[in-house]
Structures are given as C-alpha cells and as structure tokens.
Amino acid sequence: MLLGKIVGTLVATRKEASLLGLKFLVVRCLTIDNEEDAGYVIAADAVGAGVGEVVLYATGSSARQTVRTDKRPCDAVIMAIVDTWEVDGLEKYRKN
Amino acid sequence: MLLGKIVGTLVATRKEASLLGLKFLVVRCLTIDNEEDAGYVIAADAVGAGVGEVVLYATGSSARQTVRTDKRPCDAVIMAIVDTWEVDGLEKYRKN
Amino acid sequence: MLLGKIVGTLVATRKEASLLGLKFLVVRCLTIDNEEDAGYVIAADAVGAGVGEVVLYATGSSARQTVRTDKRPCDAVIMAIVDTWEVDGLEKYRKN
Amino acid sequence: MLLGKIVGTLVATRKEASLLGLKFLVVRCLTIDNEEDAGYVIAADAVGAGVGEVVLYATGSSARQTVRTDKRPCDAVIMAIVDTWEVDGLEKYRKN
Amino acid sequence: MLLGKIVGTLVATRKEASLLGLKFLVVRCLTIDNEEDAGYVIAADAVGAGVGEVVLYATGSSARQTVRTDKRPCDAVIMAIVDTWEVDGLEKYRKN
Numbered sequence: 458m459l460l461g462k463i464v465g466t467l468v469a470t471r472k473e474a475s476l477l478g479l480k481f482l483v484v485r486c487l488t489i490d491n492e493e494d495a496g497y498v499i500a501a502d503a504v505g506a507g508v509g510e511v512v513l514y515a516t517g518s519s520a521r522q523t524v525r526t527d528k529r530p531c532d533a534v535i536m537a538i539v540d541t542w543e544v545d546g547l548e549k550y551r552k553n
Numbered sequence: 554m555l556l557g558k559i560v561g562t563l564v565a566t567r568k569e570a571s572l573l574g575l576k577f578l579v580v581r582c583l584t585i586d587n588e589e590d591a592g593y594v595i596a597a598d599a600v601g602a603g604v605g606e607v608v609l610y611a612t613g614s615s616a617r618q619t620v621r622t623d624k625r626p627c628d629a630v631i632m633a634i635v636d637t638w639e640v641d642g643l644e645k646y647r648k649n
Numbered sequence: 650m651l652l653g654k655i656v657g658t659l660v661a662t663r664k665e666a667s668l669l670g671l672k673f674l675v676v677r678c679l680t681i682d683n684e685e686d687a688g689y690v691i692a693a694d695a696v697g698a699g700v701g702e703v704v705l706y707a708t709g710s711s712a713r714q715t716v717r718t719d720k721r722p723c724d725a726v727i728m729a730i731v732d733t734w735e736v737d738g739l740e741k742y743r744k745n
Numbered sequence: 746m747l748l749g750k751i752v753g754t755l756v757a758t759r760k761e762a763s764l765l766g767l768k769f770l771v772v773r774c775l776t777i778d779n780e781e782d783a784g785y786v787i788a789a790d791a792v793g794a795g796v797g798e799v800v801l802y803a804t805g806s807s808a809r810q811t812v813r814t815d816k817r818p819c820d821a822v823i824m825a826i827v828d829t830w831e832v833d834g835l836e837k838y839r840k841n
Numbered sequence: 842m843l844l845g846k847i848v849g850t851l852v853a854t855r856k857e858a859s860l861l862g863l864k865f866l867v868v869r870c871l872t873i874d875n876e877e878d879a880g881y882v883i884a885a886d887a888v889g890a891g892v893g894e895v896v897l898y899a900t901g902s903s904a905r906q907t908v909r910t911d912k913r914p915c916d917a918v919i920m921a922i923v924d925t926w927e928v929d930g931l932e933k934y935r936k937n
Contacts, residue, residue, distance in 0.1 A: 458769070458786070458787040458788070458819070458820055458821055459785075459786065459787065460787065464585075464640050464641050465638060465639040465640040465641065465642075465645075466638065466639060467609070467635060467637070467638035468635075468636040468637050468638070469609060469633035469634060469635050469636055470634075470636055471600055471601075471633065471634040472600060472609075472632060472633035472634065473599050473600060473619050473620075473632040473633065475618070475619075476632060476633060481554070481609070481633075483585065483638055483639070483640055485585065485640075488783070488785070489752075489771065489773065489783075489785040495584070495585075497555075497584070497585040498554070498555065499554040499555065499556065499609055499638075500554070503761050503818070504759055504760060504761060505759075513755070513757060513760075513769070513787055515818045515819060515820040516613075516820055517613050517614070517615070517804075517805050517806065517820055518613065518614045518615065518710075518805070518806045518902070519805070519806065519808065519809060519817075519818050519819055519820035520615065520818065520820075521615060521618070521818075522763070522809070522816055522817055522818040522819075523761050523763075523818045524761075526818075528618055529615075529618055530599070530611045530615050530616065530617075530618040530619045530622075530630055530632040531554065531611060531615055531618075532554055532611040532612055532613055532615035532616075533554055534818055536760060536761040536764060536818040537757035537759065537760035537761065537764060537769075538757060538758075538759040538760065539755060539756075539757050540756040540757055540758055540759075541755070541756050542753060542754065542755035542756070542771055542787075543753040543754060543771070544752050544753040544771055544773075545752050545753065546753075549753075560681075560736050560737050561734060561735040561736040561737065561738075561741075562734065562735065563705070563731060563733070563734035564731075564732040564733050564734070565705060565729035565730060565731050565732055566730075566732055567696055567697075567729065567730040568696060568705075568728060568729035568730065569695050569696060569715050569716075569728040569729065571714070571715070572728060572729060577650070577705070577729075579681065579734055579735070579736055581681065581736075591680070591681075593651075593680070593681040594650070594651065595650040595651065595652065595705055595734075596650070612709075613709050613710070613711070614709065614710045614711065614806075614902070616711065617711060617714070624714055625711075625714055626695070626707045626711050626712065626713075626714040626715045626718075626726055626728040627650065627707060627711055627714075628650060628707040628708055628709055628711035628712075629650055656873075656928050656929050657926060657927040657928040657929065657930075657933075658926065658927060659897070659923060659925070659926035660923075660924040660925050660926070661897060661921035661922060661923050661924055662922075662924055663888055663889075663921065663922040664888060664897075664920060664921035664922065665887050665888060665907050665908075665920040665921065667906070667907070668920060668921060673842070673897070673921075675873065675926055675927070675928055677873065677928075687872070687873075689843075689872070689873040690842070690843065691842040691843065691844065691897055691926075692842070708901075709901050709902070709903070710806075710901065710902045710903065712903065713903060713906070720906055721903075721906055722887070722899045722903050722904065722905075722906040722907045722910075722918055722920040723842070723899060723903055723906075724842060724899040724900055724901055724903035724904075725842055746865070746882070746883040746884070746915070746916060746917055747881075747882065747883065748883065776879070776881075777848075777867065777869065777879075777881040791857050791914070792855055792856060792857060793855075801851070801853060801856075801865070801883055803914045803915060803916040804916055805900075805901050805902065805916055806901070806902045807901070807902065807904065807905060807913075807914050807915055807916035808914065808916075809914075810859070810905070810912055810913055810914040810915075811857050811859070811914045812857075814914075822914055824856060824857040824860060824914040825853035825855065825856035825857065825860060825865075826853060826854075826855040826856065827851060827852075827853050828852040828853055828854055829851070829852050830849060830850065830851035830852070830867055830883075831849040831850060831867070832848050832849040832867055832869075833848050833849065834849075837849075
C-alpha cells in the first residue's frame, strides 16, 4: 500500500454499469516523509474518506477485495484512513 | 485508475480470436493538472468513448472486469468518461 | 496494452515444463509516435508474429488469457499484430 | 520480491473491516547493495517482523497468499525476515 | 518476462510457512543488450538455476504458475534458463 492525500473528487456519469454508486477520489501521492509528489491516482472510496484526509490505498487486483469494489473494473481503492505513522522514531503525520 | 485523453485509434486485424469486436483506442496519459505527458496506453473501450474525450482507464486484471473485456488478453480498459474533476478546490477539467 | 517491435528471438531449452512449445520473442518498446525506446520485454507469441512486425502486447495476468499461455508462468504476450494507428489525426504507422 | 528495512509503524483505526488485526509496517526499499533509497511501501506483516529488521516483501495478488492477508485489500506483505544475502561472492547483509 | 543474471543467494529462515523449501536467488536485471543495470529482484527458483546463469523471470500472479510456487506469496520466479537471444540479427548472449 502507499500513502496519499485526498485532494479532490471526480465525476463520471457515463461509465461501466458495475461502477454505479462508487465514489472516485483524486489522491495525490505522499512520500515516506509526508511530502506531496507529482504522482496521483484516482481511487474508489471504500471507507467514507473525504477531501483533505491522508489515506492508504491499494492497487491492482487487491483493489477489488472490498465490499464496494468486488468484481468491478477498479484498480485502486482507499481502504484505510491514516491516524499516524512514524519513521526512524519520528512521527511524520498525526490526524488532528 | 488514471486519467487519459483519447488521441486516436488502432487497427489490428490479426489477433487472438477472443479479441474480435474489441475497439482499441490510443490514450495519452494526463497529469493531475490535466496536462499531457509522454506516457500512453492502448486501451480497450468499454463505454463507447471517442477521440478527444477525457477518460478514466484501469489496468491489470481489473481491466478484464467489464462485459466487453471479460476473460480476454486485455490489460487496459476505458471504463468511464470523465465529466469533471477538481484538485484543491480548483476545477481542472469540465466536459463541454 | 503497449506497442512494440519484434527485434529478435530467444531460446531457452531448460524451463518450467508448462512452457514447452511457447515461442519467446524479444520486443523493443515503442513510443506513441513509433520511436524505439530503451525498454524491452520478452513476450510469448500468441498470434504467429515474426521479427520486424509491430505488435500489441499485454502484461500481467492478462498475458495468460490466450489459448497458448493459459495457466503458464508467462507475464507478457503478443496478442495482436498492428495494421495502423493514428495520433491527433496523423498516421504514425502502417503495415506494408 | 524486493528487499526492505522496517523503519516504522502505521496506525489506521478507520478501515475496511477485513483489515482488522493486520499490522501495517513502514518499509524503506533497499538496493541490491543494502543501501536505502527513496522508495517505500506500507506492508502488512505476515511473519511477526519488527522495526529495524531487514525483510523480503511481495506485492500484487501474491501479497494475499498468506494466512493473514487472504482475501483482504492488501497489495504488499512481508513474508520473510532476511538472514543474509550475497552478491558476486560478497556478503551484503547478515542479521546479528 | 525480463532478462536477469543470477548474482547471489538469499537466506531467510523465518518466513511464511508456505515458503519452506523455496530457493531465493538474487537476480540483477539485464538490458536488451546484455548489460547489467541497477535494478534487481529476489526471485524463487523453479528450474534449478545457479549463480552466474542468465535467466528469464516472470513477475506478478504469473510467478505463481509453477509447480514450486503455486499459491505461495511469491511475486517473481525464474522459469527458464536462457541459451541465447538475438537483437536485430546480432547475438547478444550465448550460454557456453
């Protein structure tokens, strides 16, 4: 899994029928030190996450192992909202 | 999923039999800010997309989770046509 | 899927038994503008392609969705021979 | 599989239900010569690994092939703790 | 599949139980012209390969399609030992 920050939403009304009801979020990738980089992913939301939250996302077939994404053409899913992580004993992020 | 713009079509008459009827589109990758980059992918079309449209595409095994691509040797599929997305409160694209 | 040009062949007599009979081709990756880049992949041939041909290849689990590669330890397959593709209205390649 | 060093832990209380009980570790990627690079992954722990240990991790669907990660939306797992490896006859790491 | 050269071995005694008996090899990635690059992978051995040999390896779910790696948390496997390959009519490698 990788770390990301939700920076926006995406709307797509014309889509594969099985995607109806899925919420698409724009996720900017974060480094291990909680800095934004140029990477991004559009991920389905499986946990009720919102803009501004720091999350974990999974990609590939693992992105279909949630109740909301099962058997759908979805290759990235937000499966956890991060409370905190640390690196070498230093706290890099804490949800307030 | 990632963002892309359909910039062309591809024709291949000699192919694995299971691919008959699939439409192949040339997709240029877009950044989170709606700029074209050097990346591309040839994706199967699952939603009736056309040249010039901005789309979402999925890769890997997730690309086979549509009615049109099920059990086919296809690793990229266009599964949604994008209406709009925003980043940090700014609209980056809107379909006209 | 991505575009590639078959530039050679590979021989491997000692291999997993399930790979017997598969033909391995050396594929140089092509850009969207039909230029060769430094990337390559060794792909199994599912369509009777030969050296010099421009092809589409699929990777990952999708590479096993052909009659010849089903259930084999193969992560790249040539599943189509390209006739032509165009980008922004310009033809980038045509098979002669 | 790739080599990594566990440099920290991650806490996420709000997550997909199937992830309950999984321990998330922050893993910094290592080069073949045992140097840390900028890459990282957040991996589930399948072997009781701890901060400071050098490990092997697997990604993609293979990350779900452990007792602890089966059928969960997890795309990276620590499946072995490394004792030692060598390159060109030189020992690059030995667990003390 | 990609080309690699086996440059060493890796020992891990504490690991997911299903990995018992698998041999882990350190593989340095090769370019299409048989030059070593900075990339590497730790791969399971499915064909009795040894240090110094040039091999083909497969990654992702395809790495589990061998008798030795079936249903194991393994995302890279050596599934063939290379005899020779050529590019643009030039032999780039021949096993002696």
